[in-house]
Amino acid sequence: MRQRSEQEDGTRRYRMADAANLPKDVVLGVPILTLTGHYEVNIENYRGILEYTEQLIRINVRSGQIRITGKSLEINYYTTTDMKITGKVEKIEYS
Structure with missing residues (x-):
């Protein structure tokens, strides 16, 4: 079988x-990312924060990871279902 x-x-x-x-x-259960220009990302349906610096934020999602790189990155708020990231977003990668 x-x-x-x-x-x-x-x-x-x-x-x-x-x-x-x-x-x-x-x-x-897939994540939803809403990018507003180069300065704001809203993420829904994430599982956890794996790494958080001013240059890199790694987020755990059901299908793997999301890496957001940039400058002056900051998590403005997060709940169990969504979060808001601000700063100069230069790259978003899925792995």
């Missing part, structure tokens, strides 16, 4: 959410 890979399972859930017109962020 063949086991499904994590990617196949994620693709299947994505198609099911799409077919049922359900919000994908809720069904899949």
Whole structure:
């Protein structure tokens, strides 16, 4: 019996959410990033803060990590579901 890979399972859930017109962020637990210019990032559906300096903020999400690099980065607020980061955002990477 063949086991499904994590990617196949994620693709299947994505198609099911799409077919049922359900919000994908809720069904899949994926993060939502809202970037306002180069100076503000809002992140929803994160799991934790892994690293926090003025040049790098690493966030744990269900599918891996998000790395935000820049200058004068600051987490203005965070709750169990969302956070706001300000500063000069130079790069956002997913891994």
